Amino acid sequence: MMIRYAYSKLAAAAALLPLAAPVRADSGWGLLNMTPGVTDISRKIYALHMEVFWICVGIGVVVFGWMIWSLIAFRKSKGAVADTSLVHNTKIEILWTAIPVFILIAMAVPAARTLVDIEDTRNTELTIKVTGFQWGWNYDYLDDGVNYFSRLDRASDAARQLLSGIDPTTVPNYLLSVDHPLVVPAGVKVRLLITGADVIHSWWVPAFGLKKDAIPGFINELWFRVDPDKTGLYRGQCVELCGRDHGFMPIVVDVRSKADFSAWLKATAAEQKQAAANAPAATPAAG
Numbered sequence: 001m002m003i004r005y006a007y008s009k010l011a012a013a014a015a016l017l018p019l020a021a022p023v024r025a026d027s028g029w030g031l032l033n034m035t036p037g038v039t040d041i042s043r044k045i046y047a048l049h050m051e052v053f054w055i056c057v058g059i060g061v062v063v064f065g066w067m068i069w070s071l072i073a074f075r076k077s078k079g080a081v082a083d084t085s086l087v088h089n090t091k092i093e094i095l096w097t098a099i100p101v102f103i104l105i106a107m108a109v110p111a112a113r114t115l116v117d118i119e120d121t122r123n124t125e126l127t128i129k130v131t132g133f134q135w136g137w138n139y140d141y142l143d144d145g146v147n148y149f150s151r152l153d154r155a156s157d158a159a160r161q162l163l164s165g166i167d168p169t170t171v172p173n174y175l176l177s178v179d180h181p182l183v184v185p186a187g188v189k190v191r192l193l194i195t196g197a198d199v200i201h202s203w204w205v206p207a208f209g210l211k212k213d214a215i216p217g218f219i220n221e222l223w224f225r226v227d228p229d230k231t232g233l234y235r236g237q238c239v240e241l242c243g244r245d246h247g248f249m250p251i252v253v254d255v256r257s258k259a260d261f262s263a264w265l266k267a268t269a270a271e272q273k274q275a276a277a278n279a280p281a282a283t284p285a286a287g
């Protein structure tokens with residue numbers, strides 16, 4: 001009885017923590033670091049992160065090494081006497097101003113370059129409008145007549161209901177799966193125009209190194225180009241607290257080869273056209 005009670009408590013807690021809930025099969029030191037991701041931008045961000053990381057390691061080793069060596073070499077038991085006359089040393093002061101300035105410049109130059117690249121939405125080949133709403137996403141392929149909603153998948157939705165009796169750990173990709181993923185081609189510069197329909201949401205896919213707020217009345221831009229060999233599913237979430245079901249509007253991007261994508265786009269456009277033609281003519285003005 002006790003165990004069952006504890007277990008249901010645990011399951012309830014797991015439901016509240018969508019990111020912490022899935023038990024990860026992979027483990028090890030590699031999980032502690034950021035991943036390089038699958039886009040041009042994500043790799044640049046990863047490189048910046050590693051550069052800054054190694055600078056920090058270098059500073060740590062020098063500063064703590066020097067400190068520990070000083071403590072040991074100039075200890076009282078060895079007869080060290082404190083130099084109370086030292087109040088000023090111009091050479092040292094110039095050095096400890098100049099070195100940090102050089103380090104900051106070494107970090108700022110590549111960081112600024114990457115920021116400029118992130119904002120460079122020229123020469124994109126495909127534009128998709130992304131609208132966040134309470135609680136899901138709408139994807140509109142502006143030039144191709146394809147438009148659909150993407151919501152939390154049914155299995156996750158059933159399991160997340162209070163007292164559903166469904167163990168969330170039995171649901172694959174619990175709270176990280178949708179009914180209709182965003183489909184994009186690999187190796188193509190894709191531009192997203194991101195906005196919100198009701199409140200502020202935020203579109204985030206970590207493997208792409210991208211996150212952009214979806215704000216009603218504003219259109220934010222972002223772009224990505226997934227490596228041609230990195231087709232597959234990539235998952236993300238809304239990362240702006242947007243109301244009751246904020247934790248239940250995940251993002252899934254289905255990256256396909258160019259040929260697969262074109263076939264999908266054509267078929268979906270035809271399907272949607274057919275569906276619109278078959279729909280009862282209740283709103284004649286809409287055509």
Ligand SMILES: [Cu+2]
Pocket residue numbers: 132133200201202238239240241242246249
């Ligand atoms: Cu949201």
